[in-house]
Amino acid sequence: MYDLMIENARLYPMDGDAHLADARSLAVHNGCIAALDAHGPAREVVDAGDRVVLPGFIDCHTHALYAGDRMREHLMRLAGATYAEIARNGGGILSTVEAVRGATEAALVEATLPRLAALASEGVTSVEIKSGYGLSLNEELRMLRAIAALDARTPLEIYPTFLGAHAVPRGMTKADYVREIVDTMLPAVARQGLARAVDIFVEDIGFDLDDLRLIFERAKALGFELRAHCEQLSNLGGTRLAARLGALSCDHLEFADAEAIEAMAVAGTVAVLLPTAFYFLRETRKPPVAALRARGVPMAVASDLNPGSAPVASLLTAMHMAATLFGLEPEEILLGVTLHAARALGQEHCVGSLATGKRANFTLWNLPAPEFLMYQLGGLRPDAVYIEGRRI
Ligand code: DI6
Ligand code: FE
Numbered sequence: 001m002y003d004l005m006i007e008n009a010r011l012y013p014m015d016g017d018a019h020l021a022d023a024r025s026l027a028v029h030n031g032c033i034a035a036l037d038a039h040g041p042a043r044e045v046v047d048a049g050d051r052v053v054l055p056g057f058i059d060c061h062t063h064a065l066y067a068g069d070r071m072r073e074h075l076m077r078l079a080g081a082t083y084a085e086i087a088r089n090g091g092g093i094l095s096t097v098e099a100v101r102g103a104t105e106a107a108l109v110e111a112t113l114p115r116l117a118a119l120a121s122e123g124v125t126s127v128e129i130k131s132g133y134g135l136s137l138n139e140e141l142r143m144l145r146a147i148a149a150l151d152a153r154t155p156l157e158i159y160p161t162f163l164g165a166h167a168v169p170r171g172m173t174k175a176d177y178v179r180e181i182v183d184t185m186l187p188a189v190a191r192q193g194l195a196r197a198v199d200i201f202v203e204d205i206g207f208d209l210d211d212l213r214l215i216f217e218r219a220k221a222l223g224f225e226l227r228a229h230c231e232q233l234s235n236l237g238g239t240r241l242a243a244r245l246g247a248l249s250c251d252h253l254e255f256a257d258a259e260a261i262e263a264m265a266v267a268g269t270v271a272v273l274l275p276t277a278f279y280f281l282r283e284t285r286k287p288p289v290a291a292l293r294a295r296g297v298p299m300a301v302a303s304d305l306n307p308g309s310a311p312v313a314s315l316l317t318a319m320h321m322a323a324t325l326f327g328l329e330p331e332e333i334l335l336g337v338t339l340h341a342a343r344a345l346g347q348e349h350c351v352g353s354l355a356t357g358k359r360a361n362f363t364l365w366n367l368p369a370p371e372f373l374m375y376q377l378g379g380l381r382p383d384a385v386y387i388e389g390r391r392i
Helices: 071-078 083-088 093-101 105-121 137-153 174-192 209-221 238-244 258-267 275-280 289-294 315-324 330-336 339-344 370-374
Strands: 002-007 026-029 032-036 042-047 052-055 057-059 124-130 157-165 197-200 225-230 249-252 270-273 299-301 362-365 384-387
Touching (some): 071 083, 093 137, 137 157, 157 174, 174 209, 197 209, 225 238, 238 258, 275 315, 315 330, 315 370
Parallel strands (some): 124 157, 225 249
Antiparallel strands (some): 026 032
16 A cells, blocks of 8 residues: 555656656655556545656755845946955955854744745755855854754755855964864764765865865765865866765866866766856856766756855756756756756765655646746746655
8 A cells, every 4th residue: 555646647757867757657655656657555646637747856056054145245246346356355255154153043044944945835855055154163063053953944855065165264274274174173063963965165265176185085084975166267177186086066167177077977976057156146158068968977957045146046047047048958957956966965866866766755747848947937836846755
């Protein structure tokens, strides 16, 4: 006896490609997908009425936990200032660090809940959330505890990432801060089990290749998965090194070159593309999508939701932009928010497609076809969202 049966559905399993399945039904047991094309009794039967069923979307790169806003910086940018100029003049990430340090853990959680609700309303069932606005042991731990609280407060599956190496805090040299990350912060985060992955912002205004190596080697030894922000604003070679050190994903990649792509292809690293940041910062250099495709590098798409470069609480908007701005094909984008996003989080064994044994995270849509999500912008919502077989 199954717990739940979805019948009469157009299933798009996203299991390798983005095609329509022959199967018309999906059975759920104990929160997992028990069978496709199942028959047999179920405690609850839902007639999908020929609607589209997709795996729950996975937003695999966000900085959704923050306090305050950066509206004034955005207005400065609209008037001509660049992201890097604003950062060098004391704005940027460090201004959000001040806001986060001034907010209670409860206030951080309350500020973030509506942003997660917005993502969930679009069919997102898993969200990665990075720390990185604390920049000290205690403040980073506080952010990670708030992320754990969000996991408990929402039905969403939350994947916490430690991004201590997001910016150098005021009053410290980069070398001293990197030493603190390696010697103190990483072991403490590992001990408390507060993050699955470790991330780093590799950029002139962030961290360099030596920092990347030090932090990744320690993080790997402590059992963390590795991710990196690379080649967003310039080409420092972060992608090549991160991929060689075993990064699950390299993210942004506007300035990635052939060597970077080759290193990702060899290592099986996922390219996480973030068109909202490209759009919001009014960048002109696009990631090398054709070359990534040609070399078979799996591409994911995420919202990058953050107060500075992408205040965009909408994965559907990121998906639409991935098509119109970056030239990804609709099928690539659908895989990019399901199977490939799961891979970027090291979770492809349990989420990201409609496959037997995976968690029963899926959504029902009244659409002519899934590609419609890359056509209409705005106003699209799933009729139902299920996480581990329960409707939320
Ligand atoms: N790259 C980004 O796009 C975000 N972080 C990063 O390293 C921006 C974060 C912010 O500006 O607050
Ligand atoms: Fe980011």
